Amino acid sequence: EAQVTQNPRYLITVTGKKLTVTCSQNMNHEYMSWYRQDPGLGLRQIYYSMNVEVTDKGDVPEGYKVSRKEKRNFPLILESPSPNQTSLYFCASSLYMRLTTDTQYFGPGTRLTVL
Amino acid sequence: KQEVTQIPAALSVPEGENLVLNCSFTDSAIYNLQWFRQDPGKGLTSLLLIQSSQREQTSGRLNASLDKSSGRSTLYIAASQPGDSATYLCAVNSGYSTLTFGKGTMLLVSP
Numbered sequence: 001e002a003q004v005t006q007n008p009r010y011l012i013t014v015t016g017k018k019l020t021v022t023c024s025q026n027m028n029h030e031y032m033s034w035y036r037q038d039p040g041l042g043l044r045q046i047y048y049s050m051n052v053e054v055t056d057k058g059d060v061p062e063g064y065k066v067s068r069k070e071k072r073n074f075p076l077i078l079e080s081p082s083p084n085q086t087s088l089y090f091c092a093s094s095l096y097m098r099l100t101t102d103t104q105y106f107g108p109g110t111r112l113t114v115l
Numbered sequence: 116k117q118e119v120t121q122i123p124a125a126l127s128v129p130e131g132e133n134l135v136l137n138c139s140f141t142d143s144a145i146y147n148l149q150w151f152r153q154d155p156g157k158g159l160t161s162l163l164l165i166q167s168s169q170r171e172q173t174s175g176r177l178n179a180s181l182d183k184s185s186g187r188s189t190l191y192i193a194a195s196q197p198g199d200s201a202t203y204l205c206a207v208n209s210g211y212s213t214l215t216f217g218k219g220t221m222l223l224v225s226p
Contacts, residue, residue, distance in 0.1 A: 107158060
């Protein structure tokens with residue numbers, strides 16, 4: 001089944017404790033992206049990757065890191081989480097992101113709470 | 116910079132009604148437009164994708180239209196059911212390496 005998976009689905013942590021949210025897709029997509037969703041602010045892009053070893057900042061990259069060493073995986077790293085990073089996080093992928101036929105697929109979400 | 120607006124922000128209808136959700140965008144130079152459904156606290160499910168060259172797409176009781184020149188899209192839901200209750204999000208791909216999302220329309224269909 002074609003899908004985007006994220007782990008963990010729920011995470012409660014404390015300020016300053018490094019964490020990684022994993023994202024994996026099985027559709028051989030070139031493009032992957034991370035969004036956060038907050039009430040009243042909607043979905044905002046954190047980072048994206050057009051291909052392996054190519055990553056770039058989205059609208060809200062501060063406090064986050066990413067890497068793209070393999071095509072299927074795109075982990076989101078919070079080196080020193082803070083309470084304002086409490087949010088619902090989504091990973092997404094699409095074939096190229098520059099075709100009119102490109103459908104973007106989303107993972108199930110990771111709900112992160114930073115105390 | 117692309118901006119996407121969805122009206123209304125919330126909508127409550129009785130079961131069986133036909134309804135229309137609206138989405139407008141500021142830059143007509145788009146690759147495509149996607150409609151998503153999101154249940155509370157859950158992920159996004161893609162409902163329909165309309166390519167920039169298309170006028171409409173249909174899937175079951177859903178029909179989405181696109182008028183690029185006026186910067187508008189509508190999602191028509193026929194014969195609404197309580198199971199249609201969810202937030203509906205419109206997202207535009209303008210080729211800026213991101214989807215630009217509206218804030219969504221929260222739909223409640225009562226039995």
